Amino acid sequence: MDMLMEVIVAVLILTGAFFLLVGSLGLVKLPDMMRRLHGPTKATTLGIGSLLIGSVIYFGALVGEFSFHELLITLFLFLTAPVSAQMLAKAHILRSKTDSSTLPPTGRAHGWATLDDQK
Template sequence: MHVLVEALVAGLILIGAFFLLVGALGLARLPDLMRRLHGPTKATTLGIGALLIASMVYFAAVRGSFSIHELLITLFLFLTAPVSAHMLAKAHILLTPQERDRLPPTGTPSGWATLDDGHGEAGK
């Protein structure tokens, strides 16, 4: 394997490991749920993405053929992580009245959470 390919793979692995570490620390150290969502959805998504791209480059260089599996996993991860974080944040806003009171008005009668009727009574 060529030295430049090895350096690229090693660099991507180091970048991925760094982002995974930052995301794990953010998940463990941040004080509340809304801030903890950023660790796994932002940093670790980039970290796993870098590791999967490193795997793609490595196996393309070793086997000489392109593998689509890592690309599909990366695509799936980049699509599902923000959606799941958004749903968790909406559920947290819906179930925590203190959070709803601190948010600015939306200008709509439904409020910030989907099932919120604007008066703090969710789903009734």
């Protein structure tokens, strides 16, 4: 049983490290803000979540101490990362005149950003 748990924890840690590496490379290498936003919000969230879940399993099954704090951090991370990414993207669209002019029409009275005062 311990060997199976160690393998599961090792796979979660390696998966988390891979996603963190991919997210970090995406943050550094992608050309503009809207594309660069995907690195930390998608890949890095999965990486940190995988590491935290691996830590919860390790301390719960192998050490015998359940860590509720890491579970709460994982939940908080998965709830806040998409919301912050959407807020950053909307603010970028609102402030960038060149990006907002290339967007397709929404079919509504207001544009893509929440406070589109151009119309």
